[in-house]
Amino acid sequence: IADNGNINEYVPLVWREDKKVWAAQCDMVQIEEKGLLKMDLLGLNTQDCISDCLQLIEKHHGILIDTNNIPFEEEVFQNIFATGHTNSVFQFESAGMKNMLKRFKPDCIEDLILLVAMYRPGPMQYMDHVIAVKNKKIPMDIKINQLKPLLESTYGSMIYQEQIMKIFQILAGYSLGQADLVRRAMSKKKEEKLKIERKAFLYGDESRGIDGCIKRGINEKDADELFDDIMEFAKYCFNKSHAAAYAIVSYQTAYLKYHYPAEFYCSMLNNMDDDFLPVIEDCRKDNITILPPDINRSYYEFIIENGAIRFGFCGIKGIGNDQIAEEIIDKRNAISGKGEFLSLEDFFIRTSDIQNLKVLPKKFTEALI
Numbered sequence: 001i002a003d004n005g006n007i008n009e010y011v012p013l014v015w016r017e018d019k020k021v022w023a024a025q026c027d028m029v030q031i032e033e034k035g036l037l038k039m040d041l042l043g044l045n046t047q048d049c050i051s052d053c054l055q056l057i058e059k060h061h062g063i064l065i066d067t068n069n070i071p072f073e074e075e076v077f078q079n080i081f082a083t084g085h086t087n088s089v090f091q092f093e094s095a096g097m098k099n100m101l102k103r104f105k106p107d108c109i110e111d112l113i114l115l116v117a118m119y120r121p122g123p124m125q126y127m128d129h130v131i132a133v134k135n136k137k138i139p140m141d142i143k144i145n146q147l148k149p150l151l152e153s154t155y156g157s158m159i160y161q162e163q164i165m166k167i168f169q170i171l172a173g174y175s176l177g178q179a180d181l182v183r184r185a186m187s188k189k190k191e192e193k194l195k196i197e198r199k200a201f202l203y204g205d206e207s208r209g210i211d212g213c214i215k216r217g218i219n220e221k222d223a224d225e226l227f228d229d230i231m232e233f234a235k236y237c238f239n240k241s242h243a244a245a246y247a248i249v250s251y252q253t254a255y256l257k258y259h260y261p262a263e264f265y266c267s268m269l270n271n272m273d274d275d276f277l278p279v280i281e282d283c284r285k286d287n288i289t290i291l292p293p294d295i296n297r298s299y300y301e302f303i304i305e306n307g308a309i310r311f312g313f314c315g316i317k318g319i320g321n322d323q324i325a326e327e328i329i330d331k332r333n334a335i336s337g338k339g340e341f342l343s344l345e346d347f348f349i350r351t352s353d354i355q356n357l358k359v360l361p362k363k364f365t366e367a368l369i
Contacts, residue, residue, distance in 0.1 A: 318367030
């Protein structure tokens with residue numbers, strides 16, 4: 001992203017034939033050094049599933065749902081997350097995550113944000129402690145009073161980069177910009193920089209307008225120990241805004257799964273290439289019937305039929321070509337057509353002129369049979 005019409009004036013470009021795009025001949029670090037804005041745009045298949053599900057809900061229930069304004073419901077946390085019923089729920093599908101959900105028993109969106117941030121190799125070592133505090137098996141231990149509003153939502157532990165920045169701001173008088181520079185230095189273990197910052201954190205730095213903890217009434221020993229704790233946690237701390245965005249999408253999928261399971265599972269099946277088993281297992285668990293493929297009932301995609309899910313041609317291995325399948329459906333449904341196929345012979349006769357093939361491809365026909 002640049003401020004002119006030709007990025008090539010800033011960095012050399014190369015044509016990527018495989019993706020049909022221009023690409024910079026630099027890595028992300030060099031790009032930023034050249035003054036360009038770098039953004040990671042993550043394409044999520046989950047967003048397609050949500051969109052398709054909302055359209056199915058509107059079609060079959062006449063309800064328009066705005067997923068950005070759905071309530072955070074106790075029932076969704078209890079029945080989906082706390083039980084580990086999270087197949088197809090974004091970010092919470094793995095066996096490890098399901099096990100952690102059952103132990104943690106999240107009951108609010110802040111809990112989901114925390115789990116997204118902590119379920120990774122570094123911070124996982126602190127998870128047992130957090131779960132114990134969450135379930136009131138051990139008390140929350142926060143020595144410095146000013147830390148309570150910053151750490152209560154994460155059960156006394158530092159989980160997010162934003163928490164570290166706020167600690168520097170509120171306890172020692174750093175600006176958020178200054179605090180972020182310290183956080184970066186901690187994550188990259190810049191020892192000389194950190195020696196300077198420890199002194200500023202405790203005693204202040206007049207040249208930068210930093211008061212320091214002691215001037216703000218915090219015991220020197222407690223402030224020194226806190227700096228050590230921050231150093232340890234800074235290695236693993238995750239960006240909360242990133243975790244929050246993921247947690248919101250997770251909740252949206254869980255909400256749709258809980259309230260509109262047939263539409264949710266149907267949309268999931270339409271956005272999967274294979275391995276339908278987890279969705280089929282959930283359908284059985286939630287008493288959603290999956291009707292078999294039927295040449296006179298199925299469409300290319302999975303559809304909702306009288307509250308059940310009708311298996312679509314796209315889910316049949318070997319079909320592949322959606323154009324042939326769509327033309328077969330058109331012949332079956334055409335107003336001027338003859339309606340349902342009456343026999344195998346009738347099917348072959350009426351589909352003999354599709355795409356001027358004279359006869360349907362053998363692999364395609366065998367897959368249907």
